[in-house]
Amino acid sequence: MQPRRPTRQITIGDSRVGFIRIGGGLPNRDGTPTTPAPVSVQTMTSGYTHEIDKCVAEIQKLSTAGAQVVRVAVPEKKDTEALRHIIPQVNVPIVADVHFHFQRALEAVESGVHKIRLNPGNINDRKQVIDVIQACKARNLPIRVGVNEGSIIERKDKQKRQKELGAVFSDHKHGYLLAIMIAKLEEYLDIFYEQDFYDIAISAKSMDCSLVIDAYTEISKRFDHPLHLGVTHAGPKETGTIRSVVALGGLLLNGIGDTIRISYANDPIFEVQDGLELLYCLGLKERVGVDLIACPTCGRIQVDLFTLIQDVRKALAEKVTVPMKVAVMGCIVNGPGEAEGADVAVFAGDRRGIIYVQGERVANVPEEEILGRLLTECLQFQDRVKRGEAKLGEKKVEITPPDPLGQLGSGWEKMAAEKIQTKPQVAKLTVSRS
Ligand code: SF4
Numbered sequence: 001m002q003p004r005r006p007t008r009q010i011t012i013g014d015s016r017v018g019f020i021r022i023g024g025g026l027p028n029r030d031g032t033p034t035t036p037a038p039v040s041v042q043t044m045t046s047g048y049t050h051e052i053d054k055c056v057a058e059i060q061k062l063s064t065a066g067a068q069v070v071r072v073a074v075p076e077k078k079d080t081e082a083l084r085h086i087i088p089q090v091n092v093p094i095v096a097d098v099h100f101h102f103q104r105a106l107e108a109v110e111s112g113v114h115k116i117r118l119n120p121g122n123i124n125d126r127k128q129v130i131d132v133i134q135a136c137k138a139r140n141l142p143i144r145v146g147v148n149e150g151s152i153i154e155r156k157d158k159q160k161r162q163k164e165l166g167a168v169f170s171d172h173k174h175g176y177l178l179a180i181m182i183a184k185l186e187e188y189l190d191i192f193y194e195q196d197f198y199d200i201a202i203s204a205k206s207m208d209c210s211l212v213i214d215a216y217t218e219i220s221k222r223f224d225h226p227l228h229l230g231v232t233h234a235g236p237k238e239t240g241t242i243r244s245v246v247a248l249g250g251l252l253l254n255g256i257g258d259t260i261r262i263s264y265a266n267d268p269i270f271e272v273q274d275g276l277e278l279l280y281c282l283g284l285k286e287r288v289g290v291d292l293i294a295c296p297t298c299g300r301i302q303v304d305l306f307t308l309i310q311d312v313r314k315a316l317a318e319k320v321t322v323p324m325k326v327a328v329m330g331c332i333v334n335g336p337g338e339a340e341g342a343d344v345a346v347f348a349g350d351r352r353g354i355i356y357v358q359g360e361r362v363a364n365v366p367e368e369e370i371l372g373r374l375l376t377e378c379l380q381f382q383d384r385v386k387r388g389e390a391k392l393g394e395k396k397v398e399i400t401p402p403d404p405l406g407q408l409g410s411g412w413e414k415m416a417a418e419k420i421q422t423k424p425q426v427a428k429l430t431v432s433r434s
Helices: 052-065 077-089 102-110 126-138 158-166 175-194 209-222 237-253 268-281 305-319 367-386 412-416 424-433
Strands: 009-014 018-023 040-044 069-073 094-097 115-118 143-148 200-205 228-230 259-261 291-294 325-329 344-348 352-357 360-366
Touching: 040 268, 052 069, 052 077, 052 268, 069 077, 077 094, 077 102, 094 102, 102 115, 102 126, 115 126, 126 143, 126 175, 143 175, 175 200, 175 209, 200 209, 200 228, 209 228, 209 237, 228 237, 237 268, 259 268, 291 305, 305 325, 305 367, 325 367, 344 367, 352 367, 360 367
Parallel strands: 040 069, 040 259, 069 094, 094 115, 115 143, 143 200, 228 259, 291 325, 325 344
Antiparallel strands: 009 018, 344 352, 352 360
């Protein structure tokens, strides 16, 4: 993990919703030193902004899930007017995403928005850009300049541009696209600098992971503004998550990036959850709630482990707030090694599960009781942690695998020989494996 790249710092918010700082490490323009703010997680609503009650409910849902900044689309005047009613009802800074008309930006500023996002590919009239800059400057609002592969390319003389600009970044796979992004960005930011405006964040999105990595890497060398990382039109959740994690994870590992948005075609609450998980995995954010370890399953399982894992995940997400490690393992063969370090662990066997709390065996229960007992143990352990009677990660799980036909057993042979009367779901499982 490379150290975070120092940047100028911007601040989003107000005294009511709170302030989120993005970037840092370089002094402010008045010389005040700053330290890098933790990387924050953003997302964008999927509903219409002018449907005020629904928009407020969606913003609150996303905020509760962990979004620290929420962006809304304002394609029409009714959307910017709705912001007046939305912003006083939410508890998170709001960014107005302005598309083709600079008036929407001016209206959003009047409505009390906390930040504006402009796309140089869509709003590039110099006078209009200056009007937006001046409106934001008067209210100390930052602006994100977001170049985007989809709207940045000059299509009329593309071949000529490709030939001319390709040489600039010929060592990159997408040299000409990268060159256009950088050129447009430089051109656009010059307008801001001429207006003595520096409260800027930058994004440079594409659906191509390697272009995203190249673009942000180049931009990080050329500008000292904080970077909003994202992959655009990344596809459905299944592939969009992977695209985003590859690109954003790679950049963050290199110390590049100050705020992130994972995006794909699905409920944005998943974007928030995935963004947080990425930061947890990289050690860039302290985990809130359970770190669930689970085995991928194999031919050794003798319980319905997929269902158990999902039930445990849902139940603990609602009830556990301390970052305890919980392991749900399919068997006793590899489970103990793989669950090492878990605070609470269950090792399933022959339709049973042995539950351990910080290395101490506390129960050996039938399959139907595993979920309830595991939750009870997790909640009791959480209470002990909160009272200061136990410490997270203090003791490791140390279990010697038992006799295969012992307490957990290796009941496949017995089940196949029908020496065990199976429950309906186990019977189904047995058929599929025999
Ligand atoms: S813990 Fe056991 S059941 Fe799970 S994948 Fe490993 S060996 Fe298979």
